[in-house]
Amino acid sequence: MNKTITIDGKSIPFEDGQTIMDAAIAAGVYIPHLCHNPEFTPHGSCKLCTVKVNGRTCSACTFPAMEGQDVLNNTQALTDDRRRITQMLFVEGNHFCPSCEKTGNCQLQAVAYHLNMLDNHFPLFYPHREMDASHPEVMIDHNRCIFCTLCVRASQQHDGKDVFAISGRGINKHLVVNAPSGLLKETDLDVTDKAAHVCPTGAILIKRTGYQVPIGERIYDHHEIDHVSLAAAASPATAPSLAVNTEDSQHGE
Amino acid sequence: MKQFIHDLAKLHEGQATHLLQILRDVQARFHYIPDAAIEQLAVLLSIPRTHIIGVVEFYSFLHLTPRGQYELLLSDSITDHMLGKHALFSYFAQQLQVTVGEVRGDGLVSLDNASCTGLCDQGPAGLVNGYALSRLDKPRIDQIVALINQQKPVEQWPAELFSVTDNIQKSGLLLDTPLQPGEALSALFKRGLPETLAEISQAGLRGRGGAGYTTAWKWQLCAEGSKEEGLQRYVVCNADEGEPGTFKDRVLLNSYAHQVFEGMTVCAAIINAQHGFLYLRGEYLYLVDKLQAILTERREAGLLGNNILNQGLNFDIEIRLGAGAYICGEESALIESLEGKMGIPRNRPPYPVTSGYLGKPTVVNNVETFVAATHITVNGGAWFAAVGTEQSKGSKILSISGDCARPGIYEYPFGTTIQAILQDCGASDVLGVQIGGPSGTFISDQEFARKLAFEDLATGGSFIVFNNSRNLLEVVNNFTHFFAHESCGFCTPCRVGTALLKKQLDKIMEGHGSAGDVVALEELGRLIKQHSHCGLGQTAANPVLSTLERYPELYQRQLKKISYEPGFDLDAALDIARRMANRDDAGAHLAQVDAVDIGGDYE
Numbered sequence: 001m002n003k004t005i006t007i008d009g010k011s012i013p014f015e016d017g018q019t020i021m022d023a024a025i026a027a028g029v030y031i032p033h034l035c036h037n038p039e040f041t042p043h044g045s046c047k048l049c050t051v052k053v054n055g056r057t058c059s060a061c062t063f064p065a066m067e068g069q070d071v072l073n074n075t076q077a078l079t080d081d082r083r084r085i086t087q088m089l090f091v092e093g094n095h096f097c098p099s100c101e102k103t104g105n106c107q108l109q110a111v112a113y114h115l116n117m118l119d120n121h122f123p124l125f126y127p128h129r130e131m132d133a134s135h136p137e138v139m140i141d142h143n144r145c146i147f148c149t150l151c152v153r154a155s156q157q158h159d160g161k162d163v164f165a166i167s168g169r170g171i172n173k174h175l176v177v178n179a180p181s182g183l184l185k186e187t188d189l190d191v192t193d194k195a196a197h198v199c200p201t202g203a204i205l206i207k208r209t210g211y212q213v214p215i216g217e218r219i220y221d222h223h224e225i226d227h228v229s230l231a232a233a234a235s236p237a238t239a240p241s242l243a244v245n246t247e248d249s250q251h252g253e
Numbered sequence: 254m255k256q257f258i259h260d261l262a263k264l265h266e267g268q269a270t271h272l273l274q275i276l277r278d279v280q281a282r283f284h285y286i287p288d289a290a291i292e293q294l295a296v297l298l299s300i301p302r303t304h305i306i307g308v309v310e311f312y313s314f315l316h317l318t319p320r321g322q323y324e325l326l327l328s329d330s331i332t333d334h335m336l337g338k339h340a341l342f343s344y345f346a347q348q349l350q351v352t353v354g355e356v357r358g359d360g361l362v363s364l365d366n367a368s369c370t371g372l373c374d375q376g377p378a379g380l381v382n383g384y385a386l387s388r389l390d391k392p393r394i395d396q397i398v399a400l401i402n403q404q405k406p407v408e409q410w411p412a413e414l415f416s417v418t419d420n421i422q423k424s425g426l427l428l429d430t431p432l433q434p435g436e437a438l439s440a441l442f443k444r445g446l447p448e449t450l451a452e453i454s455q456a457g458l459r460g461r462g463g464a465g466y467t468t469a470w471k472w473q474l475c476a477e478g479s480k481e482e483g484l485q486r487y488v489v490c491n492a493d494e495g496e497p498g499t500f501k502d503r504v505l506l507n508s509y510a511h512q513v514f515e516g517m518t519v520c521a522a523i524i525n526a527q528h529g530f531l532y533l534r535g536e537y538l539y540l541v542d543k544l545q546a547i548l549t550e551r552r553e554a555g556l557l558g559n560n561i562l563n564q565g566l567n568f569d570i571e572i573r574l575g576a577g578a579y580i581c582g583e584e585s586a587l588i589e590s591l592e593g594k595m596g597i598p599r600n601r602p603p604y605p606v607t608s609g610y611l612g613k614p615t616v617v618n619n620v621e622t623f624v625a626a627t628h629i630t631v632n633g634g635a636w637f638a639a640v641g642t643e644q645s646k647g648s649k650i651l652s653i654s655g656d657c658a659r660p661g662i663y664e665y666p667f668g669t670t671i672q673a674i675l676q677d678c679g680a681s682d683v684l685g686v687q688i689g690g691p692s693g694t695f696i697s698d699q700e701f702a703r704k705l706a707f708e709d710l711a712t713g714g715s716f717i718v719f720n721n722s723r724n725l726l727e728v729v730n731n732f733t734h735f736f737a738h739e740s741c742g743f744c745t746p747c748r749v750g751t752a753l754l755k756k757q758l759d760k761i762m763e764g765h766g767s768a769g770d771v772v773a774l775e776e777l778g779r780l781i782k783q784h785s786h787c788g789l790g791q792t793a794a795n796p797v798l799s800t801l802e803r804y805p806e807l808y809q810r811q812l813k814k815i816s817y818e819p820g821f822d823l824d825a826a827l828d829i830a831r832r833m834a835n836r837d838d839a840g841a842h843l844a845q846v847d848a849v850d851i852g853g854d855y856e
């Protein structure tokens with residue numbers, strides 16, 4: 001017998017071991033997310049995927065689907081709160097979209113569009129963060145890191161390396177790389193590593209590929225993130241055409 | 254240094270789970286963690302250097318850059334402030350000729366803040382190279398300054414500087430009933446394991462660390478979760494005691510340690526665990542030697558180790574120290590810390606009872622919970638359940654501090670009114686009481702008929718009294734800064750939210766707030782509470798929310814009579830330009846234009 005949960009009143013099948021997010025994606029239901037990528041173990045840190053499960057607040061990407069769950073996802077209250085959480089991510093770093101190479105391909109920006117975020121709401125932190133352009137082919141702009149750990153996980157779980165880590169506590173969190181000098185050039189990162197291509201924001205960029213796709217012709221300039229995300233999950237083979245330069249760019253452009 | 258690190262890693266058998274303990278020793282020896290030590294440890298422990306850097310940067314007592322040979326910290330708890338910490342801190346800095354947060358030019362001494370050190374009943378308190386200093390005043394500070402300038406090793410400092418007293422003011426069910434070491438274990442084996450678990454269940458014992466989970470259920474879940482033969486299980490005693498205003502575990506460990514260890518051993522027998530940990534907050538370093546001696550004594554008496562009391566039970570206890578991180582009191586963060594990692598709370602489920610230390614079933618209980626279990630094992634469930642209320646059985650040990658004549662330790666039956674407690678500790682002209690520490694509730698003088706109980710006012714033991722001379726907003730501000738400082742930073746709502754809450758409250762405190770700012774403060778508080786990953790974030794806004802509800806006028810009084818005040822200070826931003834141009838005349842300043850001035854009065 002098929003096991004099911006309901007999401008916004010709709011019956012969704014699931015298998016044991018699946019999270020609410022897994023079940024939702026499989027059924028073509030979009031739950032906003034940033035630190036989640038189905039290819040890696042869930043992390044549960046950005047809290048964008050917050051849903052209500054039988055009245056209780058849960059992270060869909062880590063919470064196991066279980067019989068009897070009545071999940072609220074697409075409600076006004078949750079959208080309002082997710083917008084605020086996204087705004088927190090914006091003010092914490094330095095995200096000046098018009099001057100960022102990732103604009104139009106950035107998942108942070110796309111989620112903000114999706115949630116109808118029109119301003120920062122909170123005061124900006126203007127943190128002082130460095131750039132690391134030491135590597136011949138990959139650069140890090142720490143200003144745009146949202147500590148989702150996707151690069152950390154991709155390096156460990158896919159590349160079999162340990163190039164990235166998140167260090168520090170509280171608001172002093174920061175990305176570090178595995179080199180005595182602390183510079184990317186001294187790590188064993190290769191431009192073909194998955195870790196160099198999973199960043200949802202413009203924090204990790206591939207050198208000499210900038211602006212190959214003109215602004216205005218990029219993914220989220222034309223597609224909502226919910227469609228892109230579900231299409232990528234449903235059929236990874238056709239997804240690259242839709243998702244150039246994002247989480248699927250490892251398929252090669 | 255190479256030899257030192259080498260020997261240290263060898264002593265710990267190259268185990269990465271011991272990283273935090275190893276780094277504590279490196280910090281104690283060199284007063285920072287040198288790059289070379291990181292490189293060497295990465296090799297010796299077979300872990301990436303980023304893992305080590307992460308741990309160093311996570312814990313407050315570890316540093317990547319040199320601290321003074323005398324690392325001085327003063328407790329920043331509200332109770333220390335009420336005892337005059339601020340003035341003492343300045344005096345200390347002045348006498349030592351050191352800037353707060355920095356190292357003196359000669360590298361001899363550094364001075365900084367620490368979160369509550371657990372000496373609220375005998376503060377202002379501090380730490381020197383990890384050892385607790387009590388009852389600081391000007392003469393003591395003069396003495397310390399002289400000792401430092403003479404470069405006298407801390408071990409040779411006069412003992413009275415470090416004297417910490419128990420201060421037990423009122424004892425009850427647990428503290429009054431004497432027990433001999435081994436008495437509970439004998440009773441356990443005589444009655445039988447399932448029968449003893451039934452007694453603990455009948456006692457209605459609930460966790461004393463704050464959350465109040467039923468202890469017998471937790472033990473049973475851990476014991477029955479998996480039928481796997483020979484599965485390793487763990488017992489962990491949570492002695493992190495980081496909630497500001499809590500210091501009862503300090504006293505239990507100082508004077509009732511046998512009962513703590515015996516409770517852990519009873520638990521081990523019931524859940525079939527072979528290994529136990531006492532996770533002791535770094536601030537209680539001074540207790541370690543005494544506790545080790547008691548463990549040795551118990552091993553010699555056949556109460557720990559192999560074949561305990563000839564009953565075939567094998568169980569031993571290891572002490573692991575924290576290094577300044579309140580979040581490590583949260584049970585899953587504590588387990589991460591035990592594994593030598595940053596103290597970041599795990600995703601749940603799975604819970605520790607099924608997947609805890611190294612992924613194995615683990616029971617985590619508070620110090621006092623184990624003491625209670627020991628007594629119940631000897632005296633039975635009915636004895637315990639006869640005291641307290643329907644839903645809260647037994648007694649609760651409180652740590653009382655703040656504005657009262659007799660701060661210290663008080664044990665009460667559950668159900669006791671706040672009024673009665675205030676009378677006992679000699680509190681008068683009371684404004685309100687913070688119950689359960691910053692993460693708990695502030696109650697006003699209208700609520701003193703309320704009761705100490707899980708169903709009314711639950712507390713891990715912190716009870717801070719404030720009289721009418723206190724500025725409540727300063728209290729709230731101290732708590733809000735505490736949470737921002739202690740947030741582990743894993744999840745967005747707490748990492749960014751607590752930092753925003755701090756800024757927003759500072760803005761109001763500094764007189765720059767407008768009516769909209771109070772609304773924003775409340776909205777932000779709700780967001781953090783509702784969406785944070787763990788208990789820290791979920792309670793971090795309580796001080797703001799519970800006082801906004803009770804004393805809205807306090808916030809209103811701080812506000813400017815305009816509808817909006819920008820967060821950006823135009824004139825201050827011109828400061829650099831002024832310095833570069835070497836100007837400070839009127840023309841080099843810009844007045845912030847108030848909404849009142851341009852648009853008229855909005856009210």
Ligand SMILES: Cc1cc2nc3c(=O)[nH]c(=O)nc-3n(C[C@H](O)[C@H](O)[C@H](O)COP(=O)(O)O)c2cc1C
Pocket residue numbers: 459460461462463464465466491492493494495496579580581582583584585617618619620622787788789
């Ligand atoms: C931020 C935070 C800090 C905590 N600190 C402590 C602590 O210092 N001591 C403690 O016993 N429990 C603490 N807890 C509660 C523990 O997570 C856990 O519930 C408790 O140790 C279980 O033991 P008990 O059932 O005996 O109370 C804390 C929880 C949170 C969320």
Ligand code: SF4
Pocket residue numbers: 144145146147148149150151152164175198199200201203204
């Ligand atoms: S660099 Fe990118 S992928 Fe890595 S943690 Fe930061 S935002 Fe995430």
Ligand code: SF4
Pocket residue numbers: 580597598739740741742743744745747748785786787788789790791
């Ligand atoms: S709520 Fe705060 S302390 Fe808890 S996981 Fe999130 S950031 Fe860390």
Ligand code: FES
Pocket residue numbers: 032033034035036043044045046047048049050059060061062
């Ligand atoms: S997507 Fe679930 S917490 Fe980030």
